[in-house]
Amino acid sequence: MDMKQTEYYITLDKKSRAKAVVDEKYNSFRIVEFLVPPDRRNKGYGTAILNEILKDADSKCYKVSGVPASYRGPDYKKKLIEYYKKFGFEYVKQINEVIREPMCKLKSQHIEK
DSSP states (O other), X not given: OOOEEEEEEEEOSSSOEEEEEEEEETTEEEEXXXXXXXXXXXXXXXXXXXXXXXXXXXHHTOXXXXXXXXXXXXXXXXXXXXXXXXXXXXXXXXXXXXXXXXXXXXXXXXXXX
């Protein structure tokens, strides 16, 4: 299977935008880039983009994963992990990734017969 790459973005003004880049392969999405300009953070742009990624993943019954950025230090990484957890991701320390299982599979596990 060939990898497909999709860019999700919100144009903020003529010179900047918030964006995420997602690789699609093996029935999963992998967030390989997620950027909101520092002066535009905490205004809902990242949340809007992530919600769109998750909506697309759920429609395909895909897992979503990503590596929380650590280049800004451990406190920033911890904040990112907590942010992802709000959307149903779990942090897997052994592989340093946040992972969200497909919502379609989670829903099907709760059906009683």
